[in-house]
Amino acid sequence: MPEFAPYKALNDALVPREAELLSDKDGIRVFRVPHLGSTAVLKLFDDPRHFREIEEYRLLQEIGVPTLRVYEYFTSALLMQDLASSPDLRLASEADLNDPETLKALASWYLALHQNGADAARDPARKWYSEHALIQRETLTWIARETQTTEWPIWERLHGHWPEIQAFEAGLKHTLTYNDFWWVNLAVGRDKPAALVFDYNFLGRGLATADLRNVLAGLPEAGKAVFTAAYGPVDPREALVDDLFSPLVSLSIGLRRKERPGWLDEVWEAVQNGSLEKALEPLLRKMEEEDAPL
Numbered sequence: 529m530p531e532f533a534p535y536k537a538l539n540d541a542l543v544p545r546e547a548e549l550l551s552d553k554d555g556i557r558v559f560r561v562p563h564l565g566s567t568a569v570l571k572l573f574d575d576p577r578h579f580r581e582i583e584e585y586r587l588l589q590e591i592g593v594p595t596l597r598v599y600e601y602f603t604s605a606l607l608m609q610d611l612a613s614s615p616d617l618r619l620a621s622e623a624d625l626n627d628p629e630t631l632k633a634l635a636s637w638y639l640a641l642h643q644n645g646a647d648a649a650r651d652p653a654r655k656w657y658s659e660h661a662l663i664q665r666e667t668l669t670w671i672a673r674e675t676q677t678t679e680w681p682i683w684e685r686l687h688g689h690w691p692e693i694q695a696f697e698a699g700l701k702h703t704l705t706y707n708d709f710w711w712v713n714l715a716v717g718r719d720k721p722a723a724l725v726f727d728y729n730f731l732g733r734g735l736a737t738a739d740l741r742n743v744l745a746g747l748p749e750a751g752k753a754v755f756t757a758a759y760g761p762v763d764p765r766e767a768l769v770d771d772l773f774s775p776l777v778s779l780s781i782g783l784r785r786k787e788r789p790g791w792l793d794e795v796w797e798a799v800q801n802g803s804l805e806k807a808l809e810p811l812l813r814k815m816e817e818e819d820a821p822l
Contacts, residue, residue, distance in 0.1 A: 535573070535574045535575070535576060535604045536572075536574040538603065538604055539557070539572040539573075539574055539604055539605055542570060542572065542602065542605055543559055543561070543570065543572070544561050544562065546561065546562050547559040547560065547561045547570065548560040548561075550569070554575065554578075555573065555574045555575025555577070555578060556571065556572065556573055556574070556575065556578055557571075557572040557574060558570070558571050558572070559572070560610060560612070561607075563599065563607070563610075566610070566613045567610045567612065567613045568599055568607050568608060568609065568610050569607070569608050569609065569610045569611075570605060570606075570607050570608075571605060571606045571607075571608065572604065572605045573604045573605060574604070576604070578729070579604060581606075581727075581728050581729065581731075582601060582602075582604075582605075582606055584728040584731050585598050585601075585606060585608075585728070586598075586601065587648060588641075588728075591644040591645060591647075591648060592640060592644050593637070593640050593641050593644055593645070593704075594637060594640070594724045595724060595726065596608050596609040596611075596617075596715065596724070596726050597609040611715055614718075615718070616717065616718060616719075616722070617715045617716065617717060617718065617722065617724075618715065618716060618717075618718050619712075619714075619715060620711050620712075620714035620715060620716045620723075621711070622711050624711065624714070624716050625711055625746075625747055625748055625751050626748060626750065626751060628751075628754045629721035630716050630717075630721060630723050631723075631747070631751050631754045631755045631758065632721065632754065632755075632758040633716070633717070633721045633722050633723035634714070634723040634725075634743070634755060635755050635756075635758035635759040636723075636758070637723055637724050637725065638706070638736075638739065638740065638743065638759060639759055639760070641703070641704055641705075641706060641739075642703045642704070642705075642736040642739065643703075644704075645703045645704025645705075646701065646702070646703040646704075648704055649702045649703045649704050649733040650702070656704075656731075656732045656733035657707070657730060657731070657732030657733070658732050658733045658734055659707065659732070659734055659738065659773070659777045660697060660734060660735070660738070660773050660777070662777055662780050662781070663773060663776045663777060663780060664690075665687060665690050667776070667780055668683055668686050668687060668690065668776070669683075669687075670780075671776065671779050671780060671783065674783045675779070675783070675796070682804050682805055682808070685808065686804070686808065689808075689812065692815065693769075693772070693811065693815075696765075696769065696811075696815050696818075697735075697769050697773070700735060700763065700765060700766055700769065701735070701736075701763065701766075702733050702734060702735060703733070703734070703735075703736055704731060704732070704733065705731070705732055705733065705734040705735070705736070705738065705739035705742075706725055706728070706730070706731060706739055706742070706743075707730040707731065707732055707734070707738075707739060707742060708727075708729065708730040708742070709725065709742050709743045709745075709746045710746055711746065713725050713726055713727045714726075735766045735769065735770060736762055736763075736766065737762050737763070737766035737767050737769075737770045738766070738770045738773070738774065740756075740759065740762065741770060741774060743755065744756070765814060768807075768810055768811045768814050769811065771806075771807035771810075771811070772804065772807040772808055772811055775795050775798060775799055775803055775804060775807075776804075778791070778792065778795040779792070779795060779796070779799070782795065
């Protein structure tokens with residue numbers, strides 16, 4: 529695209545003749561290139577909107593969250609570990625999600641992200657992606673209009689309580705969240721238990737419970753209990769908030785896509801069956817217990 533031209537030209541100079549193109553999508557190109565007798569991955573960000581991932585690799589390493597090794601940082605590119613030739617890590621397969629030791633290692637990675645990421649999430653200089661910030665009063669109106677349910681009483685109730693709900697959510701502990709778990713972005717140990725996720729396009733600020741829900745949605749049933757036990761307890765207030773925000777976030781994202789994703793039908797069916805009402809009542813009770821204004 530023309531607007532990418534200056535950065536594409538800059539990045540083209542980094543690509544050696546022997547490079548193998550692995551992917552080219554949405555202004556991000558990925559090559560496998562020779563490196564010190566082996567291979568590395570050269571990730572080129574032709575679209576400056578994706579430059580943030582370069583700094584996110586730096587940040588995660590600084591706060592002690594494991595990432596793929598980065599050999600060199602460029603203005604609009606990263607030269608990094610190639611899982612195809614790495615002696616210690618490999619790209620995961622879907623079958624790895626059934627391995628208890630891998631799931632425990634994955635839980636440790638998320639625990640490190642959530643425990644170590646709170647300070648960065650509070651940094652006012654960083655404009656983090658936030659799923660909960662997507663849901664404002666006007667968003668509720670838009671969802672009701674898009675789904676042709678403006679007459680539903682739940683929208684009026686949500687409108688009436690939304691400032692207080694937002695204040696309650698803001699008072700919980702926010703931290704860095706990955707937000708986009710899928711096993712294709714998972715690296716696991718070759719010879720010993722290890723796991724980390726990579727590709728930080730949706731790294732942002734949020735509640736740990738919301739991030740854990742995202743992971744659990746991508747795990748087989750048998751693996752969910754293993755992961756949950758390894759991660760440990762979470763603030764139950766976060767779960768109450770996430771039960772309400774989660775379907776609203778899904779509707780806000782899904783309804784805006786040109787092609788409606790398959791998972792949107794499941795979310796919408798739950799909403800039709802009263803998931804918003806079921807989530808709102810216990811949250812309001814908890815807010816009242818904690819003397820939050822209603």
